[in-house]
Amino acid sequence: DVVMTQSPLSLPVTLGQPASFSCRSSQSLVHSDGNTYLNWFQRRPGQSPRRLLYQVSNRESGVPDRFSGSGSGTDFTLKIIRVEAEDVGLYFCMQGTHWPWTFGQGTKVEIK
Amino acid sequence: EVQLVESGGGLVRPGGSLRLSCAASGFTLSSYWMSWVRQAPGKGLEWVANIKEDGSERYYVDSVKGRFTFSRDNAKSSLYLQMNSLRAEDTAIYYCARVRKYGVDYWGQGTLVTVSS
Numbered sequence: 638d639v640v641m642t643q644s645p646l647s648l649p650v651t652l653g654q655p656a657s658f659s660c661r662s663s664q665s666l667v668h669s670d671g672n673t674y675l676n677w678f679q680r681r682p683g684q685s686p687r688r689l690l691y692q693v694s695n696r697e698s699g700v701p702d703r704f705s706g707s708g709s710g711t712d713f714t715l716k717i718i719r720v721e722a723e724d725v726g727l728y729f730c731m732q733g734t735h736w737p738w739t740f741g742q743g744t745k746v747e748i749k
Numbered sequence: 750e751v752q753l754v755e756s757g758g759g760l761v762r763p764g765g766s767l768r769l770s771c772a773a774s775g776f777t778l779s780s781y782w783m784s785w786v787r788q789a790p791g792k793g794l795e796w797v798a799n800i801k802e803d804g805s806e807r808y809y810v811d812s813v814k815g816r817f818t819f820s821r822d823n824a825k826s827s828l829y830l831q832m833n834s835l836r837a838e839d840t841a842i843y844y845c846a847r848v849r850k851y852g853v854d855y856w857g858q859g860t861l862v863t864v865s866s
Contacts, residue, residue: 668851672851674850674851674852676850676851676852676853685844685856685857685858685859686794686856687856688852688853688854691849691850691851691852691854692850692851695850697854729793729794731794731852731853733850733851733852734851736808737796737808737810737811738796738799738852739796740793740794740795740796741793742793743793
């Protein structure tokens with residue numbers, strides 16, 4: 638199975654400042670169709686996960702443009718341009734290229 | 750509004766069976782692959798199974814193959830996960846989720862399954 642490794646596991650951030658999280662996969666996530674199926678999710682305390690980005694960098698409807706994704710192959714990054722209080726929570730990546738789909742363990746974002 | 754509501758969780762003894770249900774609304778169920786994803790206490794998320802729009806294809810994580818069966822009734826806007834030969838390691842919150850773009854875009858609130866004697 639593809640192992641998804643995220644870092645850091647915990648990230649204290651200052652409101653209004655940028656934040657960046659890393660997600661690395663044990664195999665390339667380039668699918669045989671040429672697409673890369675890397676997803677990013679946000680999970681606020683007490684809520685179900687919400688998908689922020691799919692195929693590395695495509696924002697879901699309603700997701701603020703302060704969230705952006707980048708990367709290729711095995712190395713991916715989620716960035717928040719300016720952290721807001723509502724961004725507190727767990728951020729995790731998930732690959733949909735290889736069966737079985739697998740998840741990273743998550744990066745916990747908290748406000749300093 | 751897309752809604753997924755799971756039910757059927759509970760306490761079951763090792764070796765027992767349980768059937769989870771997921772009621773879907775706010776979208777055309779027959780147009781989407783669907784998933785079950787679980788999270789064991791203190792652990793990360795684990796994808797359990799996927800089912801094609803018409804139920805003709807199903808995929809399972811190795812640890813549940815032969816024990817779990819994912820099915821759907823599009824006419825009733827419902828999905829089911831029949832879980833047999835349950836083990837302690839199956840204890841988890843089980844989420845029903847909609848598949849889109851090789852990932853899941855909507856999740857239910859989850860239903861807790863506890864396997865214990």
